[in-house]
Each structure stands twice: as structure tokens, then as C-alpha cells.
Amino acid sequence: MAVETPEKVQDQAVRETLEDYTLRFAPRSYRRWKPSVVATTALGGIAYLADFSIGAGIGLSYGTLNALVAILVAAAIIFVTGLPLAYYGARYNIDLDLITRGAGFGYYGSVLTSVIFGSFTFIFFATEGAIMAQGLEVGLGVPLWLGYLITTLVVVPLVVYGMRALSALQVWTTPLWLLLMVGPIGYLVAVDPGSVSSWLSFGGEQGAGLNAASVMLGAGVALSLMAQIGEQIDYLRFMPARTEANERSWWISTVVAGPGWVFFGAIKQATGAFLAFFIMGAAGAAATEPVQQFMGIYELFLPLWLAIPLAVVLVVISQVKINVTNAYSGSLTWTNSFTRVTKRYPGRIVFVLANLAVALVLMEADMFAFLNSVLSFYANCAIAWVCAVAADILINKFVLKISPKEPEFRRGMLHAVNPVGVTAFLTSAIVSIAMHFGAFGAAVQPYSPIAAVVLAVVITPLMAVATRGRYYLRRTDDGIAEPRFDADGTPVATGYTCDVCEQDFERPDVLASAKGGVICSLCVTTDRTGEHVLPPG
Structure with missing residues (x-):
């Protein structure tokens, strides 16, 4: 043998x-695409409908005013922290794990954050897959368990072929997706403008006005999407070199397709809150399901036999567009971690299938039913990671100049673990999670996401100063x-x-x-x- x-x-x-x-x-x-093509491909991944469910859940729970403020707070934090990460990915053509290694975590220290990001990909694959299965059940009568299996298997052929196949899929499906999503919402607002004013005055289950605790609880759910910047960077790393000729389009594409994704996400979350309110009486508990939301609009101006198929087509296109990205990014991060730790490369397809298997188990366990609870907990980990890396780039590299400005990711050049980022991440995550579960009292419990942001941003430069930057480069x-x-x-x-x-x-x-x-x-x-x-x- x-x-x-x-x-x-x-x-x-x-x-x-x-x-x-x-x-x-x-x-x-290899990077032959124009900045605009890379940006379109990256933005294709945000076609997901989970934003509608997240916004619906926040709006129904805390009321429209609190939901909108919560969404804006989360969007602002995500944009500010995502900008330096997107810049480094596009400028130096490396993914977020490679960025993390040299931005305070070390060669093996970033395995911790790879687990966080890998978990993000299968949690959101399960979320989006559940939404697609709901669409198949409503439109075609497919049992949910079978729908979960179909949504899992359909992405495998697309993910295997990498960036070339994904860019073609995202570019060609975007126009139809926009038409099916934006058209009906525009029609609803035009024919029933009073529904908007009624929605704006909606008080939610708690029936109160603007409330800081409600805003923070809602923002905590929305902030769980902070790790989405990792998936955006998986595309942005293929940006062409920045030159004088393409500098304008390069910056626009990097900002719009990098942290700019959150503005599109915030609009979808607010729209989801509106649609849930609009169909609340007819749909009941199902008002947070995107397929029910869009069916409720389509039925206003289309016969039922056409409204249902169109809603299903929208759901399927949206979920395939995002889940190929979830599966692709998940396979990259799990392969990366496994290869570093074991020095073995089993092939990316192994982790495509492993990631999908975990997602399928979560779908069959009906994770969608307690989505907001899962996301609220997960948000603290994602925030701690992204904010620690962003703080290292913005503060330690550009302000304090302790962290090397040019990224390093190669074995032998980095220390195994850098206490700067690892300490900031662990402290931020542990303390904020303890707050989330009430360890410091009910009064501060809603503020755990903000605590995660502050702790990561403060501890990262403090650790860099304390260690005098000794652990960045071996x-x-x-x-x-x-x-x-x-x-x-x-x-x-x-x-x-x-x-x-x-x-x-x-x-x-x-x-x-x-x-x-x-x-x-x-x-x-x-x-x-x-x-x-x-x-x-």
C-alpha cells in the first residue's frame, strides 16, 4: 500500500x-473581476430573508419605535466595526481569518474566532433553510422535514465550484430577486399609505414608548449579524489591486459591499417589522415567517393561484443566494482551522458536507421557533471577536502603531497565541454572556451587547500597550x-x-x-x- x-x-x-x-x-x-462585479457578487449574499424575521420579532415584541431605534443602533455599530475589516480584506486580498491572525490573535489563537464564524454560517444556514422549507410547504405542500433536506442538498453542486460559480449565480439572479421583493412592497405603500402611519404608532407586546432596555434587547438580536462581514470579505478578497484608474470604484465597491451591507439589512429588518404588523391579524404566530409576509402582500393584487407561486419563487431564490454563501464561507473557515491544528487537509468538500449536516440537524430541531433567543446569545460572541479585530486595526495599527500595519498570516512568522486579541475577546465574550443570563442583575441584562462592544474596544489597546506589542510577530x-x-x-x-x-x-x-x-x-x-x-x- x-x-x-x-x-x-x-x-x-x-x-x-x-x-x-x-x-x-x-x-x-486570479483576480480578474472589476470592483463592481465583486461588489455585486458580495451583495448577492445578503438576499436572505432572515432579516425580515428578525425585524418582525423585534417589532412585535418591543413596538415599532423601539425596533427602528434598535435597528439603527445595531447598523451603526456594525458599519463602524466592519469598515476596517472590509478594507483589509479588499486591500490585502485575504479572508477574515487571515486578517484575525495578525490583528491580535496569533497563528493558533484565531482558531477560537474561526469556531465563532463557523457557527455563524451553520446557524444562519439553518435559519435560511427553515425559511425556504416553509415556502416549499406553503406553496407545494412539501413536508417540513423533507423541505429541510431539499434546501440542504440543493446548494452542494453550486458551492463545490467556488468563486466562479458563485459570482455567476449572484449576478444573474439579482434582478429577478429585486423585482419580486421591492415591487410588492412599493405597491402596498402606494395603495394603503395609512398602514405605514398605523405601524409607526404600534406599541408591540409591551405597549410602551421609547425604552432603552427594549432598544438594547432589540439591538442585541440585530447585532448577531455582525459576523456577516466575514462572508462579505470572502468575496471582497478578490478585489483587483487599487490603482489611480480604479480608485473611486474600488472604494465605493469596498464600502458598499463591505460594511455597507448592513444598510440593506437594516431596511429589510424594518420592512419585516412592517409586514409582520400588516399581516398580524391574519397570520397570527406565523407573522414572523417571510413566506407568509409576502403572500399577504401578493394576495392584495394577484389571484391566489399566482400569489403563492411568486412568494415561493422569491423565498427559494433568496435562500439559495444566501445559503451558497453560508456553505461556502463555512467550508473555508472549518477547513482552515482543521488544517492548521492537525496539519492535514481533508478537502474543502468534507467541510461543506459537515457544515450542512449540522445545519440540517438544527433545522430538524426547529431552531427557527427560538431564533431570537439563539441570536441574542450568539451576538455577544460575534461582537467580541469583530470588535477586537476592528480595534486592533483602527487603534493598535493606525493610532498607537504597536500592531504591524501590514497583515501577516503565515506559520512561523506569527506567535502561536497573541494575548492582545485573545484576552480582549474572551473577557468581552464571557462578561457579556454572563450579563445576558442575568449574572449582574436584571437592570443591566439588556445591555450585554453594548458591554461586549466597549470591553473589546477598550481591552484590545490596553493589552497591546501592556505587552508592548511583543506577541504580534515571531x-x-x-x-x-x-x-x-x-x-x-x-x-x-x-x-x-x-x-x-x-x-x-x-x-x-x-x-x-x-x-x-x-x-x-x-x-x-x-x-x-x-x-x-x-x-x-
Whole structure:
């Protein structure tokens, strides 16, 4: 029987990741899309309908005024924290895990945050899959258990082929999705403007006016979507190099498709609150289900035989658009973590299937029924991670200049764990989760998301100052004379041949091997013996 040598494992991993540069820097030679195409592809992933359910739940519980303020508070926080992350992903062509490694967490420390992001992808896959299954049940009479299975399996062929297939899907389905979603809502507002004023005065189950606790509880649910920036960056890493010729479109595309996704999400959440109020009497408890919301509008101006199929088509298109992104991003983050920890690369398709299996179990367990409770808890973890990374980029890199400005993600160049980000993340997450469960009293319980933001943003620079930045870089020289970035900070496109896998890679993705020669970032990741890893220096 043939022996599986480390070299064979490395070669297999390299070949399988070259379709869309999984786990590594995306080279300039692969990034052929215009900024606008990358942005359209990235925004295609926000077609999901969970926003309508989230907004509906917040609106029905706390009233319209509290819901709108909560949505705006969450959107502002998500935008501010997402901007530096999106910039780094687009500018340096790396995903959020690679950014996290060099932004305060270390080579293995970011595995913690990979678990958070991986959990985000299957929680939201389950949420969106449940919505699609509801649509199939209403429109086609498909039992929910079978609908869950269908929604899981339908995305597999699309996800396997990576960025090329996903970009085509997102671009071509967007016009129809916009028509089916925006048209009916515009019609409703035009023919029944009084419904808007009635909705604005709706007090919710608690029947009170503006209330800080209600706003914070609602914002906590909406803030669970903070990790969505990771999925946006999975597309933004394919942005072309920023030049004088494309600088305007590059910035617009990066901002709109990066943190700008939250403005579209906030509009959908507010719309979901409105639609739930509009159909509340007819739909009852189902008013938070998007398929019921859109059927309620379609039935105003279309016969039932047409309203139901259109609502189902909208739900299916929306959920496929987002769930291919959930499955794709989930497979990347789980593969990344597994490969780093075990030095083995099982193939991304393994984690596509594993992620989908977990999502299917959550759907069958009816996670949708207690969605807001799950999201409220999860939000604290997502906030702690994203805010710690954002604080490291904004404060430690650009203000204090303690953290290295140029991102580093390669094994051997980073310490295993950086206490700056890890301490900030764990402290923020643990304290805010304790607050969420009432450990510090009912009076401060609603403010756990804000506590997570403040703690992460404050502790990150404090830890950087306390440690004097000693744990950011294990080495400052990667053994290759040519710099990784040019004078403008753009990744250098010079090609180098990896001596292990014999494939060509651009400068940011390679470093010297301790055995001599050049090795690519993935081959050094899968080096089980550690013989290629450079010593500290």
C-alpha cells in the first residue's frame, strides 16, 4: 500500500485550493473581476430573508419605535466595526481569518474566532433553510422535514465550484430577486399609505414608548449579524489591486459591499417589522415567517393561484443566494482551522458536507421557533471577536502603531497565541454572556451587547500597550529579499515557485523554508514535522 507522505498531503492540499485560493492569499493573476462585479457578487449574499424575521420579532415584541431605534443602533455599530475589516480584506486580498491572525490573535489563537464564524454560517444556514422549507410547504405542500433536506442538498453542486460559480449565480439572479421583493412592497405603500402611519404608532407586546432596555434587547438580536462581514470579505478578497484608474470604484465597491451591507439589512429588518404588523391579524404566530409576509402582500393584487407561486419563487431564490454563501464561507473557515491544528487537509468538500449536516440537524430541531433567543446569545460572541479585530486595526495599527500595519498570516512568522486579541475577546465574550443570563442583575441584562462592544474596544489597546506589542510577530524577516508590498502598500505580484509543491505563487504567499529554498503558505501550514518552519528571529 502506498504511504501518504507529508509531501503528498501538501501537494494534494495545494491542488485542491487553487480553484479559489482557499486558506491563502488571493493572487493578482486570479483576480480578474472589476470592483463592481465583486461588489455585486458580495451583495448577492445578503438576499436572505432572515432579516425580515428578525425585524418582525423585534417589532412585535418591543413596538415599532423601539425596533427602528434598535435597528439603527445595531447598523451603526456594525458599519463602524466592519469598515476596517472590509478594507483589509479588499486591500490585502485575504479572508477574515487571515486578517484575525495578525490583528491580535496569533497563528493558533484565531482558531477560537474561526469556531465563532463557523457557527455563524451553520446557524444562519439553518435559519435560511427553515425559511425556504416553509415556502416549499406553503406553496407545494412539501413536508417540513423533507423541505429541510431539499434546501440542504440543493446548494452542494453550486458551492463545490467556488468563486466562479458563485459570482455567476449572484449576478444573474439579482434582478429577478429585486423585482419580486421591492415591487410588492412599493405597491402596498402606494395603495394603503395609512398602514405605514398605523405601524409607526404600534406599541408591540409591551405597549410602551421609547425604552432603552427594549432598544438594547432589540439591538442585541440585530447585532448577531455582525459576523456577516466575514462572508462579505470572502468575496471582497478578490478585489483587483487599487490603482489611480480604479480608485473611486474600488472604494465605493469596498464600502458598499463591505460594511455597507448592513444598510440593506437594516431596511429589510424594518420592512419585516412592517409586514409582520400588516399581516398580524391574519397570520397570527406565523407573522414572523417571510413566506407568509409576502403572500399577504401578493394576495392584495394577484389571484391566489399566482400569489403563492411568486412568494415561493422569491423565498427559494433568496435562500439559495444566501445559503451558497453560508456553505461556502463555512467550508473555508472549518477547513482552515482543521488544517492548521492537525496539519492535514481533508478537502474543502468534507467541510461543506459537515457544515450542512449540522445545519440540517438544527433545522430538524426547529431552531427557527427560538431564533431570537439563539441570536441574542450568539451576538455577544460575534461582537467580541469583530470588535477586537476592528480595534486592533483602527487603534493598535493606525493610532498607537504597536500592531504591524501590514497583515501577516503565515506559520512561523506569527506567535502561536497573541494575548492582545485573545484576552480582549474572551473577557468581552464571557462578561457579556454572563450579563445576558442575568449574572449582574436584571437592570443591566439588556445591555450585554453594548458591554461586549466597549470591553473589546477598550481591552484590545490596553493589552497591546501592556505587552508592548511583543506577541504580534515571531519573526520580522521571512527570508526573501523582495518586500511583500510595494511603496503604496499594494501586494507585490512577483511569482515564486514553491520547492515543496512546485507550484507558482505570488510574493505575499511565500516565505523562505528552514531547509532552504522557498515554500508557500499552505505547504508550511501542512508541514507535520515542522522542518520547514523558520526559527524565531
